[in-house]
Amino acid sequence: MSLLSTLSRELFDYEREETTGEIIFFKLFELFVAYCTIQYAWAWGFYILRLSDVVLELGVAIYIDANLFFGNGLAMVVAGIITVCVLLGFFRISKWGYVIAMLLLHLQFAIRFTQGEIPHSSNVIGMTLMGLALGVFMFNDAKYRRRFTMGFTYFFVGLGYFMAAICKLIGTGIFWSNGKHLWIWIHEKAIDAFAYTGILDYNILQEVSLSSAFFATTILTIGLLSEFFAWAMWWRKFRTVIILAVLGLHMGIYLVMNIMFWQTFFELILLAFPFAVWIDKALDAYATSQTKNRINQIGLRFA
């Protein structure tokens, strides 16, 4: 079996029988992504209301005049349309729902982030939304849609972290993990926290990192390795351990540099653990076969 063929089976595994736990888990996973999409749409929409000038053009904002969205309520209209489209997608009323939501969320992102910042906090949710949009479009059978969306998400999440490691190795080289680099970032992030809270302070982990170059180097090395091997989440047997390492990376970044992508963090938790298996075990213990059939029927309706 070729590598590509093995990889596609690891990601999608279409032959495996689908369980009730998987159906329930997927809909909850989808609910989480739908909620985050709507939350971003409105949060960015409200922020756009106070913008009046473009500092940096990103994505589609290079080709359209972002000023059209300033000084009026157009961004709120876009947020409203995104909300409706997400609901149309979630309840499988229209297969265009997620596609349009995805395109409009790109527009909302491009307008919101015309101020110079290029955050990556929403990229994982964005890629998952794309996986949902493609799955609904490509397959009629619910099982295939679900398996495709999950495989697509694992592929691009793993690739994304791997690319982040490659960028570090290209941008700085093998000595990227020199602890003195962490010292500069800790001070930078302390100033960010100062701007956020009005208080200039360092936590214990930051103090320890600043006092020991060896400790700081160890932290950066573990972080770089977690990113570099993230592609291994494409294989089922490594998935939990690799995503746990990436979660550890995020927790480390949070404790040392005050940066946390909460939506990404929670999605990684959903991707890391075998929730579907746990749901099946709970159903086996507590639910009748009639209840399971009913759940399967509801699952089919919104598949």
Add this chain to the structure above:
Amino acid sequence: MEQGKHPYKKSIRAIGITFLVYALLVATHLGEFWPFSIYPMFSQAGNPWSRAIVLDVTETAPNLSWDSVNESNLPGTAVAVPDYGVDPIDLANFVSKTEKWDQDRVSGLRSMFRADELEGRSLLVMRARGEMNEQDSVRVYFEPYIVLNNTGAVLNPELPR
């Protein structure tokens, strides 16, 4: 299989096409085309950085010096920037990426802070810079940029206009 003969082929093709579009878009848009990115954050280690903070200088504004200071000599009380509905990272980028402080930029900053509603208070936006010095420790210093109040703004005379 219900979904045609080759669901794997179809799925891998979808991933391949998405990957190609991804590569094309990030290659032509400086690495960023949401939700596609090459994720370059923190890739260039050891570089100096620039941020921004805001101080309430209502008391000290009349005697304000435009000289750079360290953290123990800040000429006012630090404020939490989000209290004004502003994202500190946006502010930092606004300050560092503005090459010419013309009327539009000053108005943009006043509008960001809703300066018309400051009612007798003065806010000083300072650029914070950090770099590794020759002694292998990090030097952080603050440059006063602009004072905002409800009647207008006073710019550091050294800034390009």
